[in-house]
């Protein structure tokens with residue numbers, strides 16, 4: 342069977358897997374942002390905690406993804422929560438690190454000017470640090486998203502669905518067309534997200550910095 | 553009035569930036585702090601708005617110890633031009649300049665007209681520059697915006713850390729003159745850090761000479777120039793500049809008419825134009841008046857205060873005479 346016939350005959354299955362895949366990636370990145378962004382802001386303020394916390398997330402990052410899924414199954418059983426937790430763990434580092442470097446990279450004289458003019462810490466964070474760090478933060482989110490879309494193919498091993506299902510089925514049945522029908526959407530998703538987020542990144546770069 | 557009492561600052565790494573500094577910045581006057589790089593000028597200045605805290609000693613503003621004052625509130629009432637300019641790159645010039653008025657909750661129209669006025673005063677055309685971003689301005693223009701931003705909230709105390717250092721000599725002189733004129737009308741308490749003795753002599757009511765975290769001498773420009781406290785101050789003023797003063801001190805007032813004011817202010821002590829500059833300093837001091845009325849003809853007078861006499865004493869042969 343050629344590739345296009347496969348696409349047509351397995352359309353429903355592929356579509357479901359595609360949506361599952363987007364769901365997994367999207368939720369993982371969203372929760373990743375919800376955790377890593379505030380943490381990044383906090384460790385930029387209390388810098389003595391920065392090293393150890395970034396180190397911990399970096400260690401998670403070095404665990405091979407298949408192994409991480411493997412670890413989690415005995416603890417959490419199978420299903421999408423397990424897959425989500427693994428994906429969130431991978432999404433943390435890029436967002437955390439970029440938030441931290443983005444904020445700490447803001448020119449000291451600008452912060453001093455803000456303090457000297459009587460801005461509170463929160464005002465400095467909201468009106469100066471975050472706007473100036475935003476391009477970095479967005480770049481971190483973009484990296485995390487592309488990474489997550491790729492790793493989410495492994496969700497199939499914990500029974501959480503996604504395009505990995507299609508690829509895995511194809512591999513088991515030596516059906517290359519089916520493998521491709523799973524892999525190609527993953528690549529397209531990754532590229533698509535990358536482009537969209539790159540566009541947002543550009544949009545969020547403060548106008549005064551684009552000169 | 554800002555008063556330092558036995559203020560010592562030791563940084564965590566052991567650097568002692570200030571050693572038992574006691575001094576007063578009088579109200580409504582411009583005090584210049586001058587000294588070599590690293591002598592503690594910036595540190596001293598930052599103590600006033602609590603950006604640095606003393607390890608010992610206390611600072612009083614109008615006799616209230618500043619440890620009792622809430623720092624955010626204190627800073628909003630003190631204009632601050634930082635040494636490295638520090639404009640917010642993501643905000644337009646207008647947004648930069650409006651920041652303190654906004655923090656103070658001023659109505660929009662009041663802020664806008666204030667900024668407009670200050671821009672014009674510092675030689676920046678509001679229509680051209682208000683909507684630009686800092687990176688679209690030259691270094692000198694950015695420094696002017698730094699000054700506008702510091703003055704925007706109409707503070708009573710203004711701290712200026714080498715505010716004109718990035719300017720070319722011509723706009724620098726121009727801004728010095730403008731600051732001087734501005735000060736005459738607004739009468740704020742200004743603390744002005746500089747490296748440049750000519751700048752200090754030109755604009756300051758009082759000069760504080762510092763070295764290695766300590767004050768070497770405090771005095772009016774004339775006192776510093778006429779009576780350097782020690783060799784360090786002497787060498788810092790520049791031997792050349794002191795010598796320049798001598799021969800001209802012996803020239804008569806009538807040779808410097810162009811440097812003097814044509815209009816008098818209230819009570820002035822009348823003297824003859826044949827007085828030497830040096831004598832004029834003495835007469836002025838003894839008279840207790842702020843100005844001398846220098847008689848040139850039957851009913852023609854020019855007027856000179858300490859500042860104008862100083863200009864005469866410093867004037868070079870070329871150009872500056874009429």
Ligand SMILES: Nc1ncnc2c1ncn2[C@@H]1O[C@H](COP(=O)(O)OP(=O)(O)OP(=O)(O)O)[C@@H](O)[C@H]1O
Pocket residue numbers: 563564565567568569587588589590591592593594595596635747
């Ligand atoms: N945060 C800091 N930690 C440690 N040492 C510091 C710190 N800030 C300043 N110093 C040191 O304190 C001394 C005084 O510094 P300060 O910035 O007040 O000098 P300055 O007179 O303003 O010099 P310049 O004319 O170069 O601006 C210097 O030796 C400097 O290295």
Ligand SMILES: [Mg+2]
Pocket residue numbers: 593594595635713
């Ligand atoms: Mg300095």
